[in-house]
Amino acid sequence: MEDVVSNLMSLRLPPVIAQLEQSYAQMESERKWYLSQIAALESSNRLSILSPFEELLTAIDNWQLLTRDEQRKIVLLLIQRIEIPHFIPHRALTLRIIWFDDSVTELTVRRSQRQDQVWTLAELDTLISLVNAGATQLEIARALPKRKWENIRRQIRLHCGLGLCIPEVGVVRQSESYDDHTHRVGGTQSNSTPN
Numbered sequence: 001m002e003d004v005v006s007n008l009m010s011l012r013l014p015p016v017i018a019q020l021e022q023s024y025a026q027m028e029s030e031r032k033w034y035l036s037q038i039a040a041l042e043s044s045n046r047l048s049i050l051s052p053f054e055e056l057l058t059a060i061d062n063w064q065l066l067t068r069d070e071q072r073k074i075v076l077l078l079i080q081r082i083e084i085p086h087f088i089p090h091r092a093l094t095l096r097i098i099w100f101d102d103s104v105t106e107l108t109v110r111r112s113q114r115q116d117q118v119w120t121l122a123e124l125d126t127l128i129s130l131v132n133a134g135a136t137q138l139e140i141a142r143a144l145p146k147r148k149w150e151n152i153r154r155q156i157r158l159h160c161g162l163g164l165c166i167p168e169v170g171v172v173r174q175s176e177s178y179d180d181h182t183h184r185v186g187g188t189q190s191n192s193t194p195n
Contacts, residue, residue: 089158091124119155127152131160136168141178150174 059066059074066074083096097105110118123144130140137149144152149172156164172181 123147124155124159127155128159131156131164131166134167136171137166138168138171138178138181140166141172141181145178148175148177148180 056074056077059070063071078099080098080100080102083098085094085096087093093109095107095109097107099105126143127140130143135143140152141147141149153166153174156166172178173184176184
């Protein structure tokens, strides 16, 4: 374009000058059009980047008003990946959520069960130590007084293996807890024989 301007200054022929002026005006018009297109693209790109961010902030401000599905979709946008460090069947599941900013959240998810079926790690540790020490059925039941024997036995199979013999089985009935047993036989017992 600078060449066109410098050529205009040196030329003296009116038809050539008129043609060059017309060409210059057309180029100037195209330049303005391109600049407007560039500005429009920059503006739309800025809006397309800011718009989802602004929508996200609005959604977070109105979190309680969103449906569960809308909340889930927003959370999924923010998660990079989810890892499961170790998986142990029939136990609580630990998840590591890695967010897009590389921060990490650890979350423990328990199976949906009735409250009397959820076992804490402390209860499982107690049960496993008693079984490994050769405790009797009554001693195990006494250590877990609210647990029914059938649930205790299920946990023994899961964590200690099948076919393990527990001494003096039959004192506490399958469907009763230690508390139920003491109520049935009247008082506390240290050891008893099957009824």
